[in-house]
Amino acid sequence: xxxxxxxxxxxxxxxxxxxxxxxxxxxxxxxxxxxxxxxxxxxxxxxxxxxxxxxxxxxxxxxxxxxxxxxxxxxxxxxxxxxxxxxxxxxxxxxxxxxxxx
Amino acid sequence: xxxxxxxxxxxxxxxxxxxxxxxxxxxxxxxxxxxxxxxxxxxxxxxxxxxxxxxxxxxxxxxxxxxxxxxxxxxxxxxxxxxxxxxxxxxxxxxxxxxxxxxxxxxxxxxxxxxxxxxxxxxxxxxxxxxxxxxxxxxxxxxxxxxxxxxxxxxxxxxxxxxxxxxxxxxxxxxxxxxxxxxxxxxxxxxxxxxxxxxxxxxxxxxxxxxxxxxxxxxxxxxxxxxxxxxxxxxxxxxxxxxxxxxxxxxxxxxxxxxxxxxxxxxxxxxxxxxxxxxxxxxxxxxxxxxxxxxxxxxxxxxxxxxxxxxxxxxxxxxxxxxxxxxxxxxxxxxxxxxxxxxxxxxxxxxxxxxxxxxxxxxxxxxxxxxxxxxxxxxxxxxxxxxxxxxxxxxxxxxxxxxxxxxxxxxxxxxxxxxxxxxxxxxxxxxxxxxxxxxxxxxxxxxxxxxxxxxxxxxxxxxxxxxxxxxxxxxxxxxxxxxxxxxxxxx
Numbered sequence: 001x002x003x004x005x006x007x008x009x010x011x012x013x014x015x016x017x018x019x020x021x022x023x024x025x026x027x028x029x030x031x032x033x034x035x036x037x038x039x040x041x042x043x044x045x046x047x048x049x050x051x052x053x054x055x056x057x058x059x060x061x062x063x064x065x066x067x068x069x070x071x072x073x074x075x076x077x078x079x080x081x082x083x084x085x086x087x088x089x090x091x092x093x094x095x096x097x098x099x100x101x102x
Numbered sequence: 103x104x105x106x107x108x109x110x111x112x113x114x115x116x117x118x119x120x121x122x123x124x125x126x127x128x129x130x131x132x133x134x135x136x137x138x139x140x141x142x143x144x145x146x147x148x149x150x151x152x153x154x155x156x157x158x159x160x161x162x163x164x165x166x167x168x169x170x171x172x173x174x175x176x177x178x179x180x181x182x183x184x185x186x187x188x189x190x191x192x193x194x195x196x197x198x199x200x201x202x203x204x205x206x207x208x209x210x211x212x213x214x215x216x217x218x219x220x221x222x223x224x225x226x227x228x229x230x231x232x233x234x235x236x237x238x239x240x241x242x243x244x245x246x247x248x249x250x251x252x253x254x255x256x257x258x259x260x261x262x263x264x265x266x267x268x269x270x271x272x273x274x275x276x277x278x279x280x281x282x283x284x285x286x287x288x289x290x291x292x293x294x295x296x297x298x299x300x301x302x303x304x305x306x307x308x309x310x311x312x313x314x315x316x317x318x319x320x321x322x323x324x325x326x327x328x329x330x331x332x333x334x335x336x337x338x339x340x341x342x343x344x345x346x347x348x349x350x351x352x353x354x355x356x357x358x359x360x361x362x363x364x365x366x367x368x369x370x371x372x373x374x375x376x377x378x379x380x381x382x383x384x385x386x387x388x389x390x391x392x393x394x395x396x397x398x399x400x401x402x403x404x405x406x407x408x409x410x411x412x413x414x415x416x417x418x419x420x421x422x423x424x425x426x427x428x429x430x431x432x433x434x435x436x437x438x439x440x441x442x443x444x445x446x447x448x449x450x451x452x453x454x455x456x457x458x459x460x461x462x463x464x465x466x467x468x469x470x471x472x473x474x475x476x477x478x479x480x481x482x483x484x485x486x487x488x489x490x491x492x493x494x495x496x497x498x499x500x501x502x503x504x505x506x507x508x509x510x511x512x513x514x515x516x517x518x519x520x521x522x523x524x525x526x527x528x529x530x531x532x533x534x535x536x537x538x539x540x541x542x543x544x545x546x547x548x549x550x551x552x553x554x555x556x557x558x559x560x561x562x563x564x565x566x567x568x569x570x571x572x573x574x575x576x577x578x579x580x581x582x583x584x585x586x587x588x589x590x591x592x593x
Contacts (some may be wrong), residue, residue: 002467009465012465012468012469012472013465014449014451016464017430017445017448017449017452018452018453018456018461018464018465019425019450019453019454020453020461021453024458028461028462028465029344031462031523031524032465032466032469034523035415035466035523035524035527038411038412038524038527039329039412039416039479040388040411040412042232042412042413042416042481042482042483043478044408045409045486045489047482047485047486047489050485050486050488050489051485051488052481052484052485052487052488053484053485053487053489053491054314054316055314055344055486056300056315056491056539056540057299057300057301057346057540057565059301059344061343062343069390077205077207079205079207080203080205080207080434080435081432081433081434082431082434082436082437083437087189089432089433091432091444091447092441092442092443092444092446092447094444102220
């Protein structure tokens with residue numbers, strides 16, 4: 001029995017905000033099924049009370065004083081924006097209203 | 103003034119010549135630009151060549167020398183940067199259409215350190231999209247070809263960085279290694295490359311793929327060249343919270359230090375079925391040579407090796423799905439033309455901008471992090487990751503360095519594996535475990551197949567054990583001349 005169905009891929013792609021064509025969903029379902037079958041081998045290993053490892057080396061989050069320092073200018077930060085307006089990134093309207101639409 | 107022969111030249115040779123006024127940085131730059139102009143059309147190493155910037159930097163280095171000052175350890179040495187390092191004012195794409203046209207407003211720590219040491223960046227090197235791949239066929243722009251056989255892949259994801267050094271289109275280069283992306287292409291292209299200890303080299307300004315696994319590191323023709331570049335780029339960086347504060351080692355000295363008293367471990371799990379017989383023979387021959395040079399060989403076991411590839415693809419896809427969420431068409435990069443809502447803007451932009459492999463990994467990563475699946479997949483992978491890291495910790499009580507193959511095969515043909523993602527993932531079988539454990543590992547050439555394709559030896563050290571790795575690598579290289587072989591220039 002397949003480990004993953006096209007509908008599940010469709011749902012996950014929607015969660016990831018990733019539009020896929022029907023052909024992509026078909027192909028990916030098939031590929032992910034083979035990959036998941038391989039990946040499932042980790043389930044055979046008894047990890048008992050082993051602690052999860054989230055960092056490759058021992059890691060203490062370093063702290064520093066919160067002092068203002070030179071940083072990117074607004075213009076530099078916006079320079080790569082596909083669409084900007086004044087000092088803002090521009091996106092389609094999120095909240096319904098009467099003002100100017102995007 | 104002597105004219106520099108750049109094909110096959112070492113970094114020390116080129117920098118010494120600039121300091122001694124045997125040649126000018128400008129001449130080095132022109133020689134490499136000429137090679138790139140003549141040869142890179144066939145090889146596809148560069149995504150962008152910054153000829154004007156390189157000439158400007160060369161003039162600065164030459165002025166420094168003329169004024170009697172030292173331009174630095176890398177005086178006038180032309181290098182290439184994988185297109186994953188952001189460069190101020192120079193387009194940076196990570197091999198993806200979603201970042202086409204992105205001109206970063208800041209510079210990565212490591213490229214800034216190279217420049218401060220006198221190196222000259224010639225341009226940005228081709229790579230698998232977002233460093234996802236083992237053949238460089240996932241570049242959104244063009245494949246890279248292996249200089250030893252143009253029908254074969256250079257490995258990946260830092261395929262451009264490895265092939266450019268092999269073909270003398272730069273004297274050294276930087277890449278990144280998340281599961282093998284420096285070592286595997288170094289092996290397939292016959293050059294040396296090192297993934298240092300996680301945190302030894304800053305990730306600031308390195309476009310993120312899997313943050314707990316991303317390791318920037320150098321490529322060079324010789325292990326001394328790799329050591330030299332690592333001395334320049336390593337060290338603490340306040341802009342990377344995971345950066346290690348301990349002092350940088352003397353890697354160049356270590357290359358010359360000899361093997362006296364060293365114990366080299368040979369893990370049985372790295373010599374099992376699936377390995378090409380020619381690869382096995384060359385790697386076993388190299389290990390015998392290391393023993394003859396004075397090391398004691400120790401048979402060892404890393405019992406969780408068989409779980410490494412599965413664990414790696416769980417951890418890296420989970421992290422990638424999170425890191426790649428930033429590409430949404432709002433702040434930089436591609437944006438879809440027509441979208442009536444914010445959600446449509448995101449999903450259309452991402453559907454149009456990402457190639458097949460990032461899409462596959464975003465979906466897999468989202469799947470394994472999903473509510474209800476998280477503990478069975480991602481949580482499990484983090485526990486197995488610790489088991490794999492514990493294997494290394496235990497084994498380094500018994501030996502100083504491990505010696506293994508880098509890749510189970512020499513370079514494969516373009517198109518041979520890219521229809522089957524799982525087959526491609528298995529190309530990383532010997533390189534993913536050191537990445538998961540964060541330990542330093544180097545690949546260097548240890549022979550050629552009968553078809554004249556390079557074979558790589560992988561040397562793995564304990565955390566911050568780069569010097570031990572360089573001791574073995576330097577001693578092995580002194581007894582061989584594999585690193586002196588050059589591929590013919592493509593016609």
